[in-house]
Amino acid sequence: MTKTIVVYHSGYGHTQRLAQFVAEGANAELLAIDAEGNLPEGGWDKLAAADAIIFGAPTYMGGPSWQFKKFADASSKAWFTRQWSDKVFGGFTNSASFNGDKQNTLVALQTLASQHGGIWVSLGLLPSNSKAATRQDLNSLGGSIGALAQSPSDASVDEIPQGDLDTGKSYGARVAAIAAKLKG
Numbered sequence: 588m589t590k591t592i593v594v595y596h597s598g599y600g601h602t603q604r605l606a607q608f609v610a611e612g613a614n615a616e617l618l619a620i621d622a623e624g625n626l627p628e629g630g631w632d633k634l635a636a637a638d639a640i641i642f643g644a645p646t647y648m649g650g651p652s653w654q655f656k657k658f659a660d661a662s663s664k665a666w667f668t669r670q671w672s673d674k675v676f677g678g679f680t681n682s683a684s685f686n687g688d689k690q691n692t693l694v695a696l697q698t699l700a701s702q703h704g705g706i707w708v709s710l711g712l713l714p715s716n717s718k719a720a721t722r723q724d725l726n727s728l729g730g731s732i733g734a735l736a737q738s739p740s741d742a743s744v745d746e747i748p749q750g751d752l753d754t755g756k757s758y759g760a761r762v763a764a765i766a767a768k769l770k771g
């Protein structure tokens with residue numbers, strides 16, 4: 588049985604809602620980075636024991652939130668000892684604009700995984716970009732590195748387009764399935 592952890596920060600709950608869908612798809616445990624950029628007690632041990640780690644952060648000012656970055660910098664302890672080497676990784680982000688520079692955040696998450704010697708899993712979905720496409724479709728934001736969600740700036744957490752949440756769920760399932768395959 589593979590163990591997957593979704594470790595994420597969310598300032599106002601939107602990225603958390605996406606994290607819940609990713610975790611559902613991956614059958615994963617959620618690990619929240621708090622408002623001070625810290626993990627709960629035992630969080631680092633859970634990450635060390637995981638087969639797969641999925642990072643999540645909102646896009647703030649064109650990159651991951653500072654709380655996620657604090658977590659990323661703190662992971663240098665695990666980096667020194669190659670604790671996360673050869674684990675399977677994925678990542679997702681959410682922001683208000685359709686573009687909003689979300690790609691920068693995904694690249695930052697992918698780079699963090701690569702610094703750790705991890706194996707990154709792409710989104711694996713075609714974009715839904717025909718005239719008939721709607722925001723209820725999978726991957727209507729057309730990502731490839733990881734999962735993207737767009738929460739309009741005045742939307743409550745219950746108003747995130749369902750297609751984006753379902754994209755997160757599908758991606759979580761893909762990361763977990765690949766981790767299971769690699770574990771054998």
Ligand SMILES: Cc1cc2nc3c(=O)[nH]c(=O)nc-3n(C[C@H](O)[C@H](O)[C@H](O)COP(=O)(O)O)c2cc1C
Pocket residue numbers: 596597598599600601602603645646647648649650681682683684685686687688738740
């Ligand atoms: C400090 C700050 C910076 C932001 N920068 C961006 C940005 O660069 N691009 C964007 O599309 N949205 C940006 N937003 C909007 C958030 O990404 C959006 O509200 C998101 O849903 C917040 O996720 P959360 O509820 O998990 O914190 C920003 C919001 C804040 C608070």
